[in-house]
Structure formats: structure tokens, C-alpha cells
């Protein structure tokens with residue numbers, strides 16, 4: 113129930129004032145860039161339409177297994193998580209949806225939660241199930257896996273949970289279920305790989321059967337962690353195998369941090385798209401493993417190359433950039449203010465997308481057809497090295513958002529106000 117309306121919110125006047133201050137310098141930089149771009153209006157519109165979902169678990173300070181250092185003012189419940197994303201969306205108008213995690217976010221009153229989200233202009237993105245932890249009062253343990261488990265009763269519990277998550281999502285207007293399984297083994301001999309796969313497939317099938325017709329199921333893969341010898345949905349091949357066997361509503365989900373080092377993610381994306389089996393993304397960045405760092409903070413060129421494949425592949429299949437794939441951030445913030453980190457991540461995603469939209473497709477096709485390796489590289493790097501930030505800022509301005517969301521966040525002392533409203537008490541959130 114909406115007992116208290118949050119005190120902290122950003123209004124149109126604050127944004128207009130902020131934009132007015134920056135307008136002269138922004139206008140100059142945008143005009144200069146626009147002069148050289150034939151299709152600038154179209155690109156700005158595409159940037160305007162692009163929305164990235166925010167996971168409910170990314171709004172508090174994350175941690176590692178060694179510790180967690182809370183920053184204060186963190187959301188204490190689902191209502192406050194929605195309010196935080198409302199703040200973010202007011203600043204950038206590019207993060208108009210929230211992805212819930214069950215059971216971390218069980219709504220008490222679905223209608224009230226829907227109303228609150230709508231108040232901020234937010235909708236509900238993919239629902240996330242959790243069979244990687246034991247919840248208090250849960251009859252059977254997931255210590256040795258969930259859907260892969262040797263005991264049918266444990267598998268049934270995992271199936272039931274996922275079906276329950278679908279039902280909760282239906283109440284909220286969500287249209288997809290993301291299944292990430294921690295299942296696997298940490299020592300050779302622990303698992304029969306084939307049986308683990310078959311058990312998992314059988315469980316996913318039962319969940320798939322419960323999926324409404326207009327829903328999608330995303331099968332997320334991950335190379336390792338928490339298991340360190342094998343993972344039962346360990347790579348895109350295994351995920352694609354499950355998704356293909358399940359049916360047309362099942363897709364592979366790519367989390368950028370879930371590959372072995374140096375994997376060519378852009379090639380994976382291209383082939384999954386070709387097969388019509390790419391479902392969506394979890395954006396983040398990493399140096400080593402599932403580091404869950406700010407998107408674009410470590411390997412911005414890789415992010416651009418991924419978007420380059422996305423734009424090329426989606427356009428060649430006639431797909432809608434805004435609706436046909438699930439775009440979500442999946443990050444954890446150990447050092448930064450979570451909201452500032454998310455502002456940076458959304459910006460990085462839009463920058464990479466804008467750069468990909470700039471790629472001269474015809475020139476690239478020509479270079480490829482004539483084996484002109486040098487020219488092919490030039491075409492891509494020309495787009496990547498263009499400073500597209502004025503395009504992204506212009507798109508924000510036209511959407512009624514802030515030219516510089518991070519600066520406005522700080523000018524308004526949003527975090528200070530949230531701390532006043534909510535206190536400094538640490539609130540444990542997700543992973």
C-alpha cells in the first residue's frame with residue numbers, strides 16, 4: 113500500500129532550469145555534429161525511443177563475499193525501489209521500466225504497485241525467479257541445484273516457484289520470465305552432465321507450458337560461479353539448445369559478464385540473432401568474470417561492436433530496436449552511488465547504440481566484399497571515435513529529460529535528500 117508518497121522527486125522546472133543553463137554550449141556542439149550527419153533526425157528519434165530496464169536489485173549498494181559498504185538512503189522496500197527508478201527516468205527518460213526479482217520484491221498489493229509505477233511512467237520488464245538461494249521456511253534445499261537436482265521433489269519446488277513468478281508478473285503486466293540457474297557442480301564426478309541437462313530441460317518445459325502466449329522465456333547462461341567445475345546452463349550453446357528444444361517463446365539471454373575471458377560476444381550475438389533466438393541482454397562490464405561493473409567502463413569498444421551487430425542483425429531481420437529484444441542492466445555497485453552508476457550505464461548504452469547507428473553500412477559491405485580489411489576497420493572506428501554525446505543529450509532534451517543527468521543529480525543533492533528521507537541504515541539487496 114502507498115502509505116507515504118516519497119518526498120524526493122524531480123520536477124519539470126528543475127529540468128528546464130538545468131537545461132537552460134547548458135543550452136548554449138549543447139546547442140553549439142549538437143549543431144556542429146549534425147552538420148556532418150545526413151540522418152541526424154532519425155538517429156535522435158531512435159535514441160529517444162530506446163529504453164533500458166533497471167533491475168530492482170541494482171538500487172542498493174552491492175557487495176562481495178568479503179564485505180559490503182552501504183552508502184545510505186537506499187530503498188527499503190519495493191515502493192522505494194520504484195521511486196528510485198522514477199528519479200532515474202525523470203533524469204534521462206531512457207529507463208522506463210523495472211525488472212523485479214522474486215522473492216526479493218513480492219508486492220503486497222499489485223494494483224497499488226502498478227499505479228505507483230505508472231505515476232513515474234514505468235512499466236514492468238522481465239520477472240526474475242530465484243532458485244539459487246534457500247528462503248526461510250522453504251521445505252527443500254537448493255544446495256545441490258534446483259532444476260538439475262537428483263530429487264524430483266526439489267525440481268518440482270523449482271518449477272512451482274517459476275510458475276508462481278509468472279503469475280505475479282501477469283498481475284503487473286510483465287511479458288517475460290528470465291531464468292538464471294546457479295545449477296552445476298564444483299567437482300568432477302559430482303554430476304552426470306546428461307542427466308543434469310535432461311532434468312533441467314524437463315523442468316523448463318513445465319515452466320514453459322505455464323507461459324502465457326504473449327510471454328517470452330529468457331534462458332540466461334553463465335560460465336561459472338557459484339559452481340566452479342561445471343554449470344548446467346554454462347554457455348550460449350547450452351542455452352540455445354534449451355531454447356530450441358523448448359519452443360518459439362524461449363530465447364537465449366546474453367549477460368555480458370557471463371563469458372570466459374576474451375569470448376567474442378559480438379559474434380555470439382550475430383549468430384543468435386541470425387537464428388531468431390536472441391532474447392535480450394544484461395548489460396554490465398567486466399575485466400575478469402561476472403564483475404558487474406558499470407556498462408562501458410572497461411571495454412567500450414566491445415560494447416560498440418556488440419551494438420554494431422545488433423543494429424545490423426536487427427535491421428536485416430526487420431526487427432524493432434525498441435521492442436523485439438529485452439534490454440536490461442544487471443550490475444552491482446560496490447563503490448559508487450547506485451543511481452549515479454546507473455546514470456552512467458544508461459548513458460554508455462545509448463552512446464554505443466548511437467555509434468552503431470552511425471556506421472556506414474554500405475561502405476562496410478563494400479569493404480567486406482572486396483576484402484579491404486583496412487577500410488572495414490576504418491569504417492567501424494570512424495563511428496566509434498565520433499563523440500556522439502551531443503546526440504544522446506539532444507534526444508534526452510527532446511524527451512524532457514536533463515542534458516546532463518549526472519550533474520543535475522548532484523546539483524539537486526538527490527542522494528542527500530534520500531538519506532534524509534530514508535536514513536543511513538544498510539538494507540541488504542540482491543547480488
Ligand code: AOS
Pocket residue numbers: 169213240292332334367394402442542543
Ligand atoms: C547472475 O549472475 C545473473 O547475472 C542473474 O541475471 C542476476 O544477477 C540475478 O538473477 C539477480 O538475481
Ligand code: ZN
Pocket residue numbers: 292332367394442
Ligand atoms: Zn544477469
Ligand code: ZN
Pocket residue numbers: 334367369370402442
Ligand atoms: Zn551475473
Ligand code: ZN
Pocket residue numbers: 367369396402403404442443
Ligand atoms: Zn553479472
